[in-house]
Amino acid sequence: MCFFAGKVKPTIGVIAVSRDGLSVESIARFLLPASECKFVLNSIIEELQKDPWPFSADQRSSRCIGATLSVEASLLGVCVPGSGARIMAFIGGPSTEGPDSIVAKSLSEPIRSHKDLDKGSTPLYNKAVKFCEEISKQLVHQGHVLDLFACALDQVGVVEMKVAVERTGGIVVLAESFGHSVFKESLQRIFQSSENDLGLSFNGIFEVNCSKDVKIQGIIGPCTSLEKKSHLSSDTVVGQGSTGAWKMCGLDRKTSVCLVFDITKKDEADAIGQSTSNQFYFQFLTYYQHHEGQMRLRATTLSRRWVAGSGGVQELIAGFDQEAAAAVMARLVSFKMEAEADFDPIRWLDRALISLCSKFGDYQKESPSSFSLSPRLSIFLQFMFNLRRSQFVQVFNNSPDETAYFRMTLNRENVANAVVMIQPSLISYSFQSSPEPVLLDVTAIAADRILLLDSYFTIVIFHGITIAQWQKAGYQDQGHEAFAQLLQAPQEEADRTIKERFPVPRLAVCDQYGSQPRFLLAKLNPSVTYNSDNPPPPGGDVIFTNDVSFQVFMDHLQRLAVQ
Incomplete structure (x- = not known):
């Protein structure tokens, strides 16, 4: 069944799968069977009109998201108590009215940033979170779910509503607009089920x-x-x-x-x-x-x-799951960053790694060059290096809403998907070889190579400068079948990944030295930078950053582990 209520902003959908509580006649006033829902829903959408209440150009729209959610939660509570139901919230802007408002109406007041949250200079934040906690308690008591579709160029309050969505087991989709492919394809994916059970x-x-x-x-x-x-x-x-x-x-x-x-x-x-x-x-x-x-x-x-004793160490190493350990560490550090004041995630991760290497590494004391680690543990160090640089720890370039979205997705996905979020996969396409995985390093960039990066939330197809020039010249349309197939191969792989994933990732296609290579360069190991001694390979690239490379990171780690 499906019921929609409220103004255009926000619109809340309620899907109920059972009818317990009120009489059928009473429930029919609010909820419709699936056979009638499509026609009524289309009629409502076609009759929607722009909000007639004017607002000044220097003011934000009036939105009372919290009041709408409260009404929907109460409606489900009396219509289908104890039965499975979902509230699907489609939000196109921040709440500016009611106890869950996150910003004032005046556009002169910016929406809270990470720095504001760290300083505690957000008077509306705690009030909004407390209100959402009350909504979550009501929904959990009723056994109902809150799903969130946040589609706006600005923040809409995902970080405040995180507690209600996550505690009810809801899903969240973050996109730039309701016309964006991320939203449209993700919404379609929910209702695509051969068994009609979603x-x-x-x-x-x-x-x-x-x-x-x-x-x-x-x-x-x-x-x-x-x-x-x-x-x-x-x-x-x-x-x-x-x-x-x-x-x-x-x-x-x-x-x-x-x-x-x-x-x-x-x-x-x-x-x-x-x-x-x-x-x-x-x-x-x-x-x-x-x-x-x-x-x-x-x-x-x-x-x-x-296991115990000296022989137990080797048994522990043999049973160590590096991927699962990386996923657990990512969830733990994300949780601690939210729950503990003055928490230093980099120091915490480094101490955990030093302790691991000191206990399970093979070395002579005070001799870093003698340090070695079992292959069952070595990839875990790469995971931790990339976790330190990931969007879960480094929040500088992301808004609080984006950070909350990343962490909520991490907390509900399986180990395989979590590992891709922590350490993206990189596949190389070239004339010299078949598609093959390559190291997540800046040295993987070459003029005659196409790279496919999968970082879970974003998929990047990166053309080397020579490939980009040939494509602009139209060689793929001039009978060069091998080149056309080379261009098509990463696109087909990206399409397969997009079809299998929820939420649907963004697709970015960029060229070397173009306007969008940052999507790739930000994920690569900066082994060649603007101030490094070793030059890039022919046709390669450099990264303009002061971040240390994986090799420098390992040198420091070994030096501390053997002390």
Whole structure:
């Protein structure tokens, strides 16, 4: 069923999949069956008119997003209490009216920046976040989801609404306008399902049972604590903690959460009646409402064993998952940057790496040149180097809304997608070889090469200067089939990636020395800069930055690890 209410700005859509609570006649006043919804919805959209209330050119539009969300949440609460439902909020500008307003109407007042949030000079921010927390509590109690589609050139308040979207398991899409391909294709992707179920489930409850050798610190992801504290709850809380059960109002086949555990000391284990043994286990129980209406239960049980002594180090290394560890570190550092005042993410990541290298590296004390690390750990260092430079840690060039969007997406995606966000993939296309992965380094740029960069949120097709000149000359249309195929290959790969991903990434096609190579250069290892001694390869490029390269980063890391 679908119901739309409110003015053009904002427009809120409500999709309900069950009818419990009020009578059918009462619900029909607000919600329509899917068979009638399309006609009524199209009629409403066609009859929409521009807001007749004028506003001065130096004023922002009047928007009361919070009041609209409150009405929609209450409407769902009386119409379909306890049944799966979603509120889809399409927002084209910042809220300027009501308790959730993020900026004054006067255009002379800028919208809050990261610097303003750090200084605490945002009088409207805390009030708006508190209001959104109340909305999230209401939606979680009802088992309903809030989805956010923020489409505007300016900020709309994603960082304030983050708590409501994330705790209800909603999705978020950030685009420049409602006419942008990122919004249109992402919205279509939600409703493209061969089984007519949208791939969505509702009213999930996630429970964790585990051995008394470990305790649960919390979860970072799209869920809310049910505050069912037990002896398995750790005193240290990370994310949604102090519980053994969490509410997941909205979930799908790709929903991912990050569980953080504490290792119980032996004397603590003895005090609660169980001494540490060689085996320990985890059991994950997920109750959820299927799209057909029935409740389902999925149980997963894992068993692992403890290792100790000098021989246990090699076993730990052999079982180390570098990709999963990188995804966990990214979620942890993002959470700490939001939750802890005066938190230094670079120092925290560096200390974690130094500790890892000191414990698991092979070296002679005070001899950096003797340092070596197992291949099972070496790629993790590259992940951490790129994480330090990523949009999750370096927020200077991003607005608070963009940073919130990046982190919300990271917190719900699986390990494979999280790794692409941290360390983008780079594929080279040339006449000399078939498409092949290359190092994420500035030396990968060549005049006769096309590079395809996938950083999850953005896909970049980068033409070397020679390729760009041939393309402008139209060689691909003059019978040069090999060149035409070379140009087409990265475009086809980019299209395949775009079709498989949600939210839909942006596509940027640029040329070397053109106006948009920054999308690629910002992600590359700056091994060749404007002040480095080694020159770029023929047809290559340099990066104008003071950031250290991966080699310099490793030299410092080895020097500190062997001390």
